[in-house]
Amino acid sequence: MKKFSAFRIHANDAGTRAGLEQISLDQLSEGDVLIRVHFSSVNYKDALAGTGKAKILRRSPLVGGIDLAGEVVESTSADFSQGDKVIVNGSGLSEVHNGGYAEFARVPVDWVVPLSSGLTMRQAMILGTAGFTAALSIHLLQQNNQQVEDGPIVVTGASGGVGSFAVDLLHKLGFEVIAVSGTPEAYDYLYELGASKVVGRGKLDVGEGVLEKTRWAGAIDNVGGPILSALVRATKPWGNVVSVGIAGGINFNLSAMPFIIRGVNLLGVSSSNCPQGLRKQIWQRLGGDLHPHHIAKIHSQTARLEDLPDVFEKLLNNEIQGRVLVEVINE
Numbered sequence: 001m002k003k004f005s006a007f008r009i010h011a012n013d014a015g016t017r018a019g020l021e022q023i024s025l026d027q028l029s030e031g032d033v034l035i036r037v038h039f040s041s042v043n044y045k046d047a048l049a050g051t052g053k054a055k056i057l058r059r060s061p062l063v064g065g066i067d068l069a070g071e072v073v074e075s076t077s078a079d080f081s082q083g084d085k086v087i088v089n090g091s092g093l094s095e096v097h098n099g100g101y102a103e104f105a106r107v108p109v110d111w112v113v114p115l116s117s118g119l120t121m122r123q124a125m126i127l128g129t130a131g132f133t134a135a136l137s138i139h140l141l142q143q144n145n146q147q148v149e150d151g152p153i154v155v156t157g158a159s160g161g162v163g164s165f166a167v168d169l170l171h172k173l174g175f176e177v178i179a180v181s182g183t184p185e186a187y188d189y190l191y192e193l194g195a196s197k198v199v200g201r202g203k204l205d206v207g208e209g210v211l212e213k214t215r216w217a218g219a220i221d222n223v224g225g226p227i228l229s230a231l232v233r234a235t236k237p238w239g240n241v242v243s244v245g246i247a248g249g250i251n252f253n254l255s256a257m258p259f260i261i262r263g264v265n266l267l268g269v270s271s272s273n274c275p276q277g278l279r280k281q282i283w284q285r286l287g288g289d290l291h292p293h294h295i296a297k298i299h300s301q302t303a304r305l306e307d308l309p310d311v312f313e314k315l316l317n318n319e320i321q322g323r324v325l326v327e328v329i330n331e
């Protein structure tokens with residue numbers, strides 16, 4: 001049987017090892033749709049999985065990569081035909097199912113999203129889970145009646161993948177954006193994406209009170225820990241804070257006061273297990289009214305499968321701005 005390249009992760013109690021291997025189709029996971037993968041991407045979660053810095057894989061070994069875009073090769077479902085361009089993101093890839101870091105992937109039909117006519121496969125994977133999550137967060141803000149006139153929205157971890165697209169999309173929708181970043185070299189970039197103010201990490205200047213003077217109308221938080229508490233305590237009445245990430249910590253102290261006195265909402269977002277109907281809607285919006293203005297600027301580098309270990313280390317050391325596209329086959 002013909003072999004093809006895959007970036008496989010072996011994780012067990014003794015540790016994690018990952019690298020390029022030659023595998024065959026019968027080593028892929030089960031599913032209805034076989035996809036020739038063209039592009040994938042590198043997310044924070046991919047770096048954690050590939051380095052073993054957190055336990056992401058619930059089965060081993062698995063092909064890494066929580067995102068993929070490609071063309072259908074075979075489908076036992078009438079919903080897809082050979083040649084259809086499709087996306088899969090999250091849904092169990094690189095957790096319980098072989099992911100996007102291989103020339104082929106086989107997945108259940110329920111996970112497959114048709115590529116929107118407003119996106120190329122390449123653009124879809126520059127977006128990847130990061131762009132998807134930024135758009136999903138904004139969708140949740142809008143559903144919770146966040147209005148431009150309410151005031152500025154804070155984006156933390158702003159120079160990362162989710163942060164960059166959140167800044168871009170909020171600005172596109174007319175919101176004033178306060179970007180919080182620990183990377184001074186990224187300040188100009190964040191202004192170019194649409195931030196009206198850039199604040200250094202740790203410089204948000206919120207006190208320790210259960211309710212602080214209100215400073216913003218909402219937030220998209222990629223960092224977690226004490227900053228998430230600060231964001232909620234200084235949000236205007238009826239504003240919304242979306243908790244996306246934990247790049248800075250998982251625990252925080254918060255009283256119920258912002259919720260019951262100000263009607264502030266703390267919204268959770270989970271891209272991996274997002275209901276499929278909503279997932280398709282968000283990808284449609286990314287090809288339409290939520291098509292970011294600055295996809296090319298946010299795309300900072302293109303990697304091949306063999307480059308992944310180096311990219312993972314850099315991403316976890318906060319040395320990467322924006323998004324890394326993974327070119328799985330030569331276009």
Ligand SMILES: NC(=O)c1ccc[n+]([C@@H]2O[C@H](COP(=O)([O-])OP(=O)(O)OC[C@H]3O[C@@H](n4cnc5c(N)ncnc54)[C@H](OP(=O)(O)O)[C@@H]3O)[C@@H](O)[C@H]2O)c1
Pocket residue numbers: 042043044045129130133156157158159160161162163180181182183186201222223243244245246247248269270271272315316318320322
């Ligand atoms: N809930 C979901 O569905 C979902 C989906 C996607 C991602 N996430 C999570 O969201 C976060 C961002 O993901 P991503 O793919 O955008 O990652 P990324 O590209 O690596 O961006 C993370 C950003 O966070 C900031 N940061 C890094 N280390 C930090 C630290 N120790 N303390 C404070 N800030 C730090 C940096 O931005 P600055 O230098 O600009 O501060 C960095 O660029 C991750 O925690 C990821 O796991 C969650």
